Amino acid sequence: MNEQSKISELKGIGEKTEKLFQKMGIFTIGDLLRYFPRAYDVYEAPVSIGELEEGKISAVTGTVYGRVQLVGSRNMQVTTAFLKDLTGTLKVNWFRMPFLRNTLKSGSVITVRGRIIQRKGQLLMEHPEIYNPPETYNKKLDTLQPVYPLTAGITNNAVGKAVEQALQYLDLRQEFLPGDIRLSYHLAEYNFAVKGIHFPLNKEEFYQARERLVFEEFLTFILALRQVREREERADNRFALENKAEIDSLLMQLPYELTRAQKKVWEEIKGEMCGPRLMSRLIQGDVGSGKTIIAVLALMLAGLNGYQGAMMAPTEVLAKQHFESITSLFEQYKIPLKTELLTGSMTAKEKRLAYERIASGEVQIILGTHALIQEKAIYHKLALVVTDEQHRFGVRQRESLAGKGEMPHILVMSATPIPRTLAIILYGDLDISVIDELPANRQPIKNCVVDTGYRKTAYSFMKRQVEEGRQCYIICPMVEESEAVEAENVTDYAAMLSQELGSQIQVASLHGKMKQGQKDEIMSAFARNEIQVLVSTTVIEVGINVPNATVMMVENAERFGLAQLHQLRGRVGRGKYQSYCIFMSGSKGKETKKRLEILNKSNDGFFIAGEDLKLRGPGDLFGIRQSGLMDFRIGDVFQDADILQKASEAAGRILDEDPQLEMDKNKKLKEHLQQYMDKSLLNTTL
């Protein structure tokens, strides 16, 4: 067995479990070894009952006291016991474990470890692990236990066990970093790093393991980018594009004037699309800075010159929003261009018809999701592709696009506030234009950070806003099925809120598990103001534009990263009305308050990202990956900015010495890069 072997060769992984693992993207032993924990549980020594605090995970040793009871329905049996020590009594609940009634004997001493919550003024431990006899707990004391991201049907324990087995097949030959690079950047070797990321013996080992893995991830990414850049550098602009009067006339007629920054960026884009070289450009601009209209102008430039332009959105809801707003813009201003929508959830027949219109050139502006670049989409004359940074093309995707005809101009949009030095590394394949100014008609959003005691006041505030004709969003965090966390479920929440607000106000809910058609319907109804209050998970996060919405309330705001909260806040304050953002915190901790206060102080994404990082500090085990930027598996662009710089420097060193990676010491690296490029193509076109 080796890292390429299927995971079904491991003990205990049958067909059913294998399918679940595959759902998490794990096919081989190597995939499993690279399935990194999302956090670590630190097993601390048991505390006494009197010391327990709400919200924390703790261990307690105590005597089972009185009768163990079993209540609840057949589907949800709850076993309840009381534990006693010298400082007090603790109620403990377990779900769906009826057999405990017989195994937990009154008078026996056990250790339990779980989360403490508050119910009716009383502290309660929910569904803890049991250590009986208590000494068995000591084995875990002070260790870091991995917590994996999971899918329904699979437990953390199952993943941990599988990883433990897989670690036996770690192969030193997998070391692909050239020795001199590894030494000069003091990086741990491959085997050590993989072991250390899953089961670190201590924090020091974890840091070393992680640093190596982050470094290799960034290095591979940067090397891949350089390859694309190299290949594209020579590309000439074969499209004959020139500025069109319709574009200038549209700009004259729009209800607003472009900001100075928008004008500058539009000139850059237009100049390049009409110039001698192919464009690969990134537009960076904070939420609401007006990137979309610039993209639309670029699409028009392609379309009005007899070519096609396509815009790819990260979700169907957004693709549809773009389709509707661009179609109506063209109608309103009599722009002679036809639009088409192409998304994965269309029926086969709808798709076929759309493909036909695209292939014949009957439509010029095509909006959609990934379906846009699937094999069956043959373009008539594609001159421009606009995409967002999350779905910026996998390194080889551009070649697959080029395979459909000429290589088009590429425009990538990003709302991520990162410093220029980092942007140059991360978007090494792109030139960068920055929209560093918000439209002048905006009133700054008013923010407040409150605790749950404020909820009723918040609801009546929303009610008044709706009565004035405005709309509101409420965001609830997503609940991972495996976590017994007390998070409001959007559907129940919407039902409760609907009662609270009265029948005059339409409340609806939206979440990721809904069918696409249903999501679209709800979003369009919200856009038409047939729904006034939308309760949603973060599916709403990117790009939704309903300028009439003025209130954004985020429940359990402490569970989100600040950058994400800033994105969410960006959904309001997009029109002429005063807007409000209410961050409701379910935790009374000082740290949480301090973090959320940053949002209260500032509406500037760049500032927020910087402050967030300062607060978290580089060594925060649990804050890792909070920015979620650019979908790195382990690296975090903000947190690991220094490693990113080093990896970039190392990439430079490697390529200066050996541009084609032909030297012996770089052979393995070349193979690794090749695999990465093949994979990133596969992953992003599916």
Ligand SMILES: Nc1ncnc2c1ncn2[C@@H]1O[C@H](COP(=O)(O)OP(=O)(O)OP(=O)(O)O)[C@@H](O)[C@H]1O
């Ligand atoms: N110069 C301007 N003056 C006034 N309003 C503008 C201007 N430019 C764009 N807008 C409007 O501002 C709103 C937000 O613009 P847009 O959707 O392009 O933002 P964005 O930069 O794409 O933001 P996000 O990253 O949040 O999606 C839209 O309703 C748009 O019509």
